[in-house]
Amino acid sequence: MSPRQTASPTDGTAGTRPALARGAGQHVLIVAHEPDLAELLSTTLEPAGYRISLSATGAEALAGIAKRRFDLVVFDADVPDTGNFDRERRPGLPYRPPVLLLTECTSLDRLVPELGPGERDYVTKPFRVAEVLARIQVLLRGARPGPPRGNPLHLGDLVLDDTVCRARRGTRALDLTPAEYRLLRHLLVNAHRVLSKEQIGRHIWGEHRGDNAIEQLVSRLRRKVDRDAPALIHTRRGFGYWLGRPDIGS
Template identity: 70%
Template sequence: MPQLPQATPTTKLARGAGQRVLIVAGEPGVADLLGTTLELAGYRIRVTDTVTEALVRLAEQRFDLVVVDLEPVALEGVGAAGRPTIAHRPPVLYLAACESLDRILPELAEFGPGEKDYVTKPFRMAEVLARIKVLLRAAGPGHRGAPLSYRDLILDDALCQARRGSRELHLTPAEYRLLRHLLVNAHRVLSKEQISRYVWGDFRGGNAMEQLVSRLRRKVDRGESALIHTRRGFGYWLGELEGMR
């Protein structure tokens, strides 16, 4: 049986405010850990062990977020024809081993469009709670409407897609959140800490932010005029150079 992650007593955990969370986990130990921790953190919890049952629950009741442990959850037999009608598609947080990340995009379709993110396993409960907080904030009132755009750069939250002209950008969840934050704050310099707390839910030092910005810049600005810029010593901003004062 795999060793279960635990939050240390000194960790200051992000808390909820009574939001309804559906946990989908096939491993009883993981299900118990997630359910107990999230309930203690202030969330209202329902637990199921299959995606099929989770889709039925989502059709019967409105949830604010779904947490899915990918590895033990069987997806077979959940075809489009057999899916119940789900009026509200909540954000989804996936728990996945690094070697399983290439399976995430096909499996995302089971829960439809909406905010999605993942935490790699073995995971820390502090990180899971922080990512839940960010997802709920991003999916909250006023965060979804018409697609965000700047010149020929378009971010469609309803489809979780980004395009530059006719070119789809194929962003990871972290890259998508970074681009969204830059778009919402176009022509405004954002510090590394501001961006880090929006993208990951906490501040990450080292070169994590530089690497993320570099990957996003390669996708957004490839063969086009540069839209993502560095203000050395201050942070990053999005826009055309003549538009920055």
């Protein structure tokens, strides 16, 4: 099935068409080898308010980034020379724009961590146009607070390392999905602070998807993180969720 057939501007709910996130003239480089995918992305992003440049290979993308400053790169993980892109891009680039990676993978440990220490995010294929636009907006507005990426975040024996997109609790590796990883990082950056369901939803997906989606995501993450005592993810009924040691308080 082609990207054109799988992408959808709606959330799949009959009769519901949420407003799509829009840009303000930011320059976006689309790196896509497949012509249909490149056309779909460019004809979606241009009407949404972005200036677009196209590259069909990692080498072309490198040459473009070396010549001009892009606000963001949308990078298809199926570009054939992704390995060369990684090896060649590290030295000499004047600026590392944030990267939105389009991938069929569902586990972070397989998602091209070599793209560098700059801001990056992931959308799995087949993707929805609304989610791509929302994740682009989140990256462009720098919605990830906290220490620069590349410095491991930790609380007790819980460690999250952005350089390899992995987390562990003590010696046990946590096998996290992209959404679980984003949630854990958001909770860890805001340790001992209660985050509402709406705050969490807008950070994870760029939109609020309803309480049930948040509850299911938190439940999945809690089963992975809190297999070991003490429990670190807590519920403040009526307010939201917080991460931290209970003896320190919320």
